[in-house]
Amino acid sequence: MSTLRVASDSFPEMDELKAILVAGGTWFERRTIGEVQVQEFKFPLITASIGSTDRNAPAVGFFGGVHGLECIGTQLVLEYMRALLRRLEWDELLREQLRTIRLIFMPIVNPGGMAARRRSNPNGVDLMRNAPQNAEGRVPFLAGGQRIGPWLPWYRGPSGAQLEVESAALLSVVEEELMSRPLSFALDCHSGFGWDDSIWFPYARTEREMAHLPEMFLLKTMFEESYPHHGYAFEPQSHQYLLHGDLWDCAYDRTRAPNIFLPMTLELGSWRWIRKNPMQMFTRMGIFNPIKAHRTRRVLRRHPSFFDFLTRAAFSSRRWLPNGDFRDQVMRRAREHWQPASAVSTS
Template sequence: MVVLICALSSLFEGFLECALSIGKRVNGFPLWVIEISDRPGEEEAEPAFKYIGNVHGDEPVGRELLLLLANWICDNYKKDPLAQLVVENVHLHILPTMNPDGFSLRRRGNANNVDLNRDFPDQFFSLNEDVDSRQPETRAIMNWVRDIHFTASASLHGGALVANYPWDGTEDKRRYYYPCPDDETFRFLARTYSQSHHNMSLSKEFEEGITNGASWYPIYGGMQDWNYIHGGCFELTLEISDDKWPRASELPTIWEYNRMSMLNLVASLVKTGVHGRIFSLDQGRPLPGLVLVKGVNHTVKASRVFADYHRLLAPGQKYEVTALAPGYKPKATSIWLSEEAVTADFILTPEEAISRGYQLRSICECGCKRNGRILLSNLFGDTNAGITFALLFVVVFLCFLLQRRVRSNLSKQRQSSSRRSVTVSV
């Protein structure tokens, strides 16, 4: 469980930065997370992003860059548009070091000398299925992802210069390109980082400065694939420095090379993709359902409290997006996703209500077939029929008013007026 340790550690021009503990490492000391938001410690109807550094103890550059990132955002809020966009529209979490024990020992593994990026459950092979056998740092990340509905994330590594995306392994352990269902979206996210970097996209080893993990070298038990499969979280593995242990004097340059990449990757959660909320027609309440995209074998869950969803997709294409929930009729809409984000809110109708509607319509149709020549005035002449007709009219009118109310609430709850909006209902 994520524990809020410090309700207010810093106050910067109207927003809060909090420190959280997500668990403990081998030696029992907390793993600290920096939370940056205009409402830290609260769940909001906006996407959440996490950065993790120092997964490997001998790759410390990431921890330094993440501390610099937190400071930069705090210092530039209300001064820089990108910093303000991140603070006000994304719930950002930063874990500077996942492996502080390995860092202090200057080695890859943790205090138990276990490689934490091989310690997660694997989709192809039965690795680490026993919860008690996993390292405490691994369990902390897994519990963190279950507690917080992250839309995307990235871990920072060293030893190369490339943005790596799933899948990380193959079914037969051979090395070749092995795409996940959201391959196009992951390529877009990886390019977002690479092309914003000083020279990552100019790589002669990796085309565009990006690579599919299995095409580079397969690994198993990795954190990246686990996040996507079990957390619905789109995670990249970022190799940000060819030198694992550069001189301290080189850190300012490495920071400047990566700063815009780190910011643009977080901002992409707001600037593109399909976002919205799911509501029930009968009560107008948030409905935590699922969102599917035709042709992509991967579902995205809406949050439990606000039923907001954030579906990352590569821009420049037409998508058919469907919302569904148990006991409700699915609704679909077609969206052309350009460079800007699209808001698509869904109002789902209970199957029970649909069934009642079919029964009433069936009765009406049968009556019309048998008595096609009966005038409307005769219908009101029959007392029972008149009552039925009046009740039906009232129900239809109430449904109309409810739809207007739901749509009115949706318009007030839109996070960004610049997004194109679609409401899918009855």
């Protein structure tokens, strides 16, 4: 284990999560699926679920805190959980949705890293570089994932080693609660350098197209028609860069047909905050999170519309999921949109 130091067995985001689960005790089904030990402290890996118990019901998973420094992603998921509890007191439409879909939350995937306010987990491993697959092409030096050692950022872990506890826990939740269903989505909330907010989807390891490109294209199209001023860049992650060991690539490739699992990453562009407050560039937290309270509130207001959109798309999936000739037409449109020069099929 590296020289990570933490002061206690809790931190603000963990306290908020526990408070939400206490307040929502009659609604949320809480599970502790493992724990991470740092010095004498133990941090639980907690999930919360709500909605239909039918194993064939569509499901949406919301994840955050894979990188311990990116607290704003965790705060987004926690805010959405709080909003659900408030709405359940009066929102009959929400109650109707939850009779036929299931929502799964894992807001703090990397509690040891978040407690220490650092990107990696307590072993110095970048969890989003920890899956076993290698990229099919050149990756950015270091940032694409490296095995030199944990003293450098973006460390993947030793070659041939087992997954980190947190990575294995995330994949087990995804396999049990999402991939096993006929239809499921995942949204993993991050922040990082960039001017724009982005929604990325597989692949990160290759420029080849994912098998469910038509379904992803329809999601994008429906969202843009419903929220024309959303401002997201919605694209495969490979359009930005390739990387080794992406957990969502790993989960997507493990999903067995005919089940449809569509993982997405919400990347919040931190350069927006830094541009307006350049001094935060010189703080570790300021590189990845809005520091000013009013900017944090703005982020928390801006993105729940996409969370709600995913729950409604899951609820209404019979109305839009493509099949037959229509799916072939959508595939052609998707290829023209995302890969105008050429497209290499996964088949």
